[in-house]
Amino acid sequence: MSNPLVSLLGEKVQNKAKEDVDVASLSSEGGVLGLYFSAHWCGPCRSFTPSLAKFYDNFKKTDEGKKFEIVFLSSDRDESAFSEYFKEMPWLALPFANRDIKEKLSKRFKVRGIPNLVILDSSTGKLITADGRNCVMEDPEGKRFPWSPKPFQEIFTGSILQHDDTEITTESLKGNILGLYFSAHWCPPCRGFTPKLAECYKKVKETHKNFEIIFVSSDSDEEHFRAYWKEMPWAALPFGDARKQALAKHFSISGIPTLVLLDENHKVITEKARAQVIKDPEGKEFPWYPKALNELDDSAQAVINEDKCVILFADVQEDDDVTKAKDVLLPVAEEYKKNEKEEDDKLHFYVAGDEDIVDSLREFLNIKDDDLPILTILDIPEQQVYKCDKKEITATIINECLTKYKEESLEFKPLSG
Incomplete structure (x- = not known):
């Protein structure tokens, strides 16, 4: 059976002395591997690399750090720039010549910009988080390492605000089909979509009483949050609620408006429910399970x-x-x-x-x-x-x-x- 890391990176990476290191040796039960996509020409990369190096050096001294390694995947324009930049890094690197492997991994992990730190389970090669850069910046001591995303049920707890300022508990929403509506008043596409969603919501509620939507606001102040929420016939997370960031990270929200739809067990039906609302405004095919x-x-x-x-x-x-x-x-x-x-x-x-x-x-x-x-x-x-x-x-x-x-x-x- 092939080693999952070898399948990703090939047989060899190299250390700072440009000596070969067997990729299979990086795989261990409970181990963690970081793939660091970066380049010397990139200003944000050069700013982040010292912070990552400091984290790496300190964390490697801990018991948990003994099973942690990073591999640099360069986007430098030539081998000279790669070599010069690699001197600043205390970890391993994919040989610069292996451009095809670097490109394949960029596509696989949807790396759209750099610097980017992808965190993997080294025993399986499976993704833990694609947001390693922010994890390092937010948790420089690695107290929450390896930054495994919290399950939805752990994030979505506590109270939800209703329009009369009374609260309901997330527990009361169990068994409901749930829509999480990431939106904001300052966003013109959001303001264009919200009336359509409100009409669709009312139609769907006629036949699916167990459908609820929660507004997850990106508004900049409570006044705009309140004004915008008045246009919506559903409940909301309170303004400034910490769960907003956690939910956005959990569902990899990269733009708004976004409507995520969850089934009665709060498993994802679709993260692109906005398109379904536009396509099926009467909700005839609700809850819009994806078609082949x-x-x-x-x-x-x-x-x-x-x-x-x-x-x-x-x-x-x-x-x-x-x-x-x-x-x-x-x-x-x-x-x-x-x-x-x-x-x-x-x-x-x-x-x-x-x-x-x-x-x-x-x-x-x-x-x-x-x-x-x-x-x-x-x-x-x-x-x-x-x-x-x-x-x-x-x-x-x-x-x-x-x-x-x-x-x-x-x-x-x-x-x-």
Whole structure:
């Protein structure tokens, strides 16, 4: 059985003397490995590295620190800059030549900027937290190391505020489908979405009495919080409540408005419920469990911008072309989703018909009428796209593309739109 860290980093990393260190030796029961994405040219990196080095040196002296190690993954432009910067670090490094491994890990852990410290369980290679930088800054003595995220049930305790300033307990919300609405008055998209959510909420409550929403405010002062909350027919966390930050971190909230939907056991149904409210304002398909395949429309914009998507652009010359495309892609999507592992890159599957967004996307990707039907894998975060060159799109063709995608052997082209 292969070592999980070797699968990630390869066989060897190097120490400061540029001697090889076996990656397998870094794996231990109860051990922790930090992947430090950084570069000398990056000002914030150079500011953070001394703080991380101080933490590392002090923490390594403790019993817990004996099973902790860091590996530097460089984004420097050349080996000379890498070597010079590595001199400032007391830990190990991935050899500069292993750029493919560094890029693969950046994609896997969704590293969008640096410095970034990803914390892993060294015995399994599984993610503990992708927010290691903030953890070090907030907890420089490592008292909460290895900074495992608190379970939702530990965060979501205590009181919730109602409009008459009475309180209810989180305990009373158990058994309810729960929406956490991250929003703020200063945010124009939030103010545009809140009335739509309020209408949808009222519709859904007619048939789902156990649906509740909690407003999680990012407002800058209590006056704006109160004024904005008046527009909402649901309860809220009190202004300035510490649970707001903990919940935002738990669900990796990177922008607002965001609506996270949890089932009766408070397991995540979807973290993109905002798109479902827009797509299904009457709540006919509530509680919006994710489907293996969707038709591409305006509600998919956020997903397309943030994640990798398999999109089959249908011919649409005949009335049943979209239906035929769905019939081909649906069983493939269902099988892929059934076998999708937690550590895999998540893929979303769409059939593109004749919605307005399809025309815009086709123009962006330079897809002509004569190109249809065409299978694509769109990766906007990495600014790349794959276009299948087969004219007849069958389940076999799609599966072949997905296999190559997993093997990282597809030929992606840079986006030029």
